[in-house]
Amino acid sequence: MVLFVAKSITTFGLIEQDDTLKSLFQIIKFEEKVKQSFIEQKFLPNSLIFKYAIYDENGTEIFSNLAKKPSDLKFVTLKDDDTLFYKDFFFINKTPYFLIISQEISSRRNLFIITLMLTFTFILVAFVLYLSYLASIKPYQNAQKYMNNFFNDAMHELKTPLGIAGINLEMLGIENKQTKRIKNALKQMQITYEDIEYYIKRGYIIFPNEIIDLSEYLIERVKFLLSMADAKRMKVVFDDIDRGVNIVMSKMALQRVIDNTITNAIKYSPQDSQIIIKLKRQDDGIAIFSVQDFGCGIKDVKKAFKRYERENLAQGGFGLGLSIVSDICEKYSINYDVKTKLNEGSTFFYKFHIAKLDFTKVKE
Incomplete structure (x- = not known):
């Protein structure tokens, strides 16, 4: 494209020179008519294309219909903006006279042709690049398709044994x-x-929004996760939860926010510590869900919500949890924040918009 543009500029210059030469030949032909008429003292010729002036040897103007005059007479050919001037002289009874002829030269036609060529070339190059782009990403699209199919099949195969293991464990009725x-x-x-599963499906499956009682659902999820805290002899305090807080969002997305935040607090807290979970309604239509732990704290808060980032590799996991939470908060306009202090603990805050009676719409 750059080479073609450079070539077009050069071609434009050559076309301009060619047009100038053609105009000069036409001017010279017209010059003979003017000279002959002036010498024979006939009526001077009129032209819609050419304008001219005749001067005596002292530079005094004898005749002129020039629409535009040159700044001085020291030239043979002169191009001034869109006007071409040509000067010559002739003799009558050994007395010299000067003749200046002008012609307007327009570059619009040449500019139009060059612009048209550049536009066509740009479209052609863009089309070729687009085809090249499609050809280059096709292997990656196929690989992504195969990976998605593989993960979907793998997740399906994992779900069944997980369910069976849980059911059979309940059927045993043994508590130890x-x-x-x-x-x-x-x-x-x-x-x-x-x-x-959420991370894989979020790109091509729309999880429907619904009205959720955040208070009841939060208590439900906390009770589900209590056994994980019990295994580390941790106390979960969740008696400061305001009732009747309704929100509009996907239940699967809300579960990811609650579960990941609480399990992270359990994971990174020492044994015999506690976790404080709150849900407080504010007067501005906002409810703040917070989870406070007394663990090791976070060294770099900015990295906490990045994908595959884990401060403590010994705790395991993929580093997806808080990245998913961050994406969900962006989607549903949930403001989130973290206050942390090393070796003292962290508190995660989430500000949910409380649903009004008219069921305020939520960004899909």
Whole structure:
């Protein structure tokens, strides 16, 4: 494209020179008519194309119909903007006279042709680049398709044994230290499974929004996760939850926010500590959901919500949880924040918009 533009500029210059030469030949032909008429003292010729002036040897103007005059007479050919001037002289009875002829030269036609060529070339280059782009990404699209199919099949194969293991564990009816550990492991696997499932499907499946009682659903999820805290002899305090807080969003998305925040607090807190969970209604139509732990704190808050980032590799996981939470908060306009202090703990805050009676629409 750059080479063609450079070539077009050069071609435009050559076309301009060619047009100038053609105009000069026409001017010279017209010059003979003017000279002959002036010498024979006939009526001087009129022309719609050419304008001219005749001067005596002292530079005094004898005749002129020039629409535009040159700045001085020291030239043979002169191009001034869109006007071409040509000067010559002749003799009558050994007395010299000067003749200046002008012609307007327009570059619009040449500019139009060059612009048309550049536009066509740009479209052609853009089309070729687009075809090249499609050809280059096709292998990646196929690979992505195969990976999605593989993960969907793998997730389907994992869901069944997880369900069977949980059901059979309940049917055993045995409550001891070992069965509690198995239950907690199954819950961790289930939460990880749901994170990956949401991450894979979020790009091509729309999870429908619904009116959710955040207070009741939060208590439900906390009770589900209590056994994970019990395994570390942790106390979960959740008696400061305002009732009747309704929101509009996908239940699967809300579950990801609650589960990931609470399980992270459990994961990164020491044994025999506590977690404080609150849901407080404000007067401005906002409800603040917060989870406070007394664990190790976060060194770099900016990295906490980035994908595949984990401060403590010994805790395991893929580093997807808080990245998914961040994406969900962006989608549903949920403001989130973290206050942390090393070796003292962290508090995660989420500001939800409370649903009004007219069921305020939420961004899809």
